[in-house]
Amino acid sequence: MAKRSSRTTIHDIAGALGLNASTVSRALNDHPAVSRQTRELIQGKAREMDYQANHIAAALRKGRSDILGVIVPAVDRAFFASVIRGIEEEADREGFRVIVCQSYDSSERERTMVETLQRLQVDGILISSAKDGKNDLEFYRRIIASGQPIQFFDNVPQELDVPSVVINDQQGAYAATAHLIEQGYQRIAHLRGPQHQHIYRDRFRGYLDALRDAGRPTPPEYIVDIVSHFDSGKESFARLWSLHPRPDAIFSASDFSAAGGIKAAQSLGVRVPEDLAFIGFSNEPFTELITPSLSSVDQQTLTMGQRAARRAIDTIKQRNALDVSHERLVLSPKIILRASSLRNAK
Amino acid sequence: MAKRSSRTTIHDIAGALGLNASTVSRALNDHPAVSRQTRELIQGKAREMDYQANHIAAALRKGRSDILGVIVPAVDRAFFASVIRGIEEEADREGFRVIVCQSYDSSERERTMVETLQRLQVDGILISSAKDGKNDLEFYRRIIASGQPIQFFDNVPQELDVPSVVINDQQGAYAATAHLIEQGYQRIAHLRGPQHQHIYRDRFRGYLDALRDAGRPTPPEYIVDIVSHFDSGKESFARLWSLHPRPDAIFSASDFSAAGGIKAAQSLGVRVPEDLAFIGFSNEPFTELITPSLSSVDQQTLTMGQRAARRAIDTIKQRNALDVSHERLVLSPKIILRASSLRNAK
């Protein structure tokens, strides 16, 4: 091993000044019990010697790392990128760093990442669980029992009673459907996401409730199963358009499928929203770029990240105090109305 | 302080087994000089006692953390999200963790993040510099001189001779423009990004070169300055469409502006690509969702991340050996042809 270009340590500074390392440590941490003189002397010398505190050593000693670990399925999905942004903002404010890991929606990988983060001695872990249906509840229970601060958001393993921040999918779906009804649409179809995921079950339920509350029937053929993708929307449109009577509005559990549906409709000369209205879910960035722009349900991603981080940090700091945040925080989504569902828009 | 729910350490295991901590350490690290028997005994006990290695302690001792720090302007831009994914993939393969920080395009914040990462003792730093034009070259030079492995990607501070991975913007712009020429378009305009950023200067140059090589003139009024945004594209279209003769194709340095231009064109009944063709830059995810789908220049983001990480890791591992990676790696972009620029598409 070549000699590491060894950084200056508090001992180096102490040596150069004929002082003790502990004094230097105190001075650098603005400890009150150090004279103004020596503090300034030390801080000056530190700058001069280009001193960089060794966070690792401090973490080892203090038993905390001031790091938050975040696990999401993938950072390149707009939803998670935005939640992470929220987490970062809040963490920053509190002097925490953030490590981001991706599970690629594999529960096994997710568990590996949890262990990795623990080895790194992160102070808290924030997780949006992998959606492969293979979550190991025992694994999570053990973590929680161990006292390790952990905070879920977005997707929470089922039947697990854990602190979490989620949005009310059902409410969002209800609002979206009710909006279509208000606009005067009569036959409202639903592109339904995979029902083994509860977020999609909730969206389906919101759709049903809104129709029921409006006294509308729900012809089963108006409910089409999709996966959240563009092509899925194209196919679904074809299927729905072959029905009699045809639907005149579609609430899609996915923006991507809605966009696919719009494109397929337009290629047949169907006018959106005059002949067929669309509203999606997630408020993906592209929704305002397509023609017509796509109405959607915003999931308050920034807020979700901020809240999740704040709760995690609170838990970390109050390890011994009242444990305030073992509840589930439910955020209200917000429907964003755009051209694809507005009859009177010019 | 309440007693930390103290994790089990190698000493605990050693105690439980009547062995020495160093033996436990060796066994856990598969050191060859430990008998099969004791190794298995120890590893079994470790599992039983739910032992989690303390990465922090090991990092302090070994002087390495196996962590890579990444600084980007913002994780919620598709470009960076994808590069990060590439970095993660490669890092993962090599047993490195990744910490992601955001500069929000503030050079000052970027410097703060660099210092934070150094305090965390990351083994290497990857940066896409903030684009506010306030990069402190001296700051970077000091880091490089200090021997800290650092690797730039995408946006590199000017006049700084550092290891970096970039794409060839000029080449991409050239190819995009040449494609429009090939398709038979005669009067090709350019939505030009802010010229204080070299990526936009390069794109402009590529555009000019392609026209020159094809023997085409370049009427100055066909060059319109934009910022990379939707509305900017709308305005630019209006400006261009008022000219005589009107352009029949537009190469935009930004996908967003191209999308804005398309929307504005369509609202006037202009047909795309028959009356006016468009090609953008960046291959943003939404490009295939809008109507017509938008041709664009793909920036090989995943590859960029992988290469940058690989080079950083190589540097880290070869601290003493031949320093292979102080060069600039230039990736070739790839033009993606879609309906917005294809005359014969159905």
Place this chain on the structure above:
DNA sequence: TTGTAGGCGTTATCAT
């Protein structure tokens, strides 16, 4: 093959 001892850089607890 295993044990001993020292140290990575910092902070907390004594004592002075």
Place this chain on the structure above:
DNA sequence: ATGATAACGCCTACAA
């Protein structure tokens, strides 16, 4: 107000 000392958990010469 400052100094001395020990300890955080791990790794690695070196010794046995």
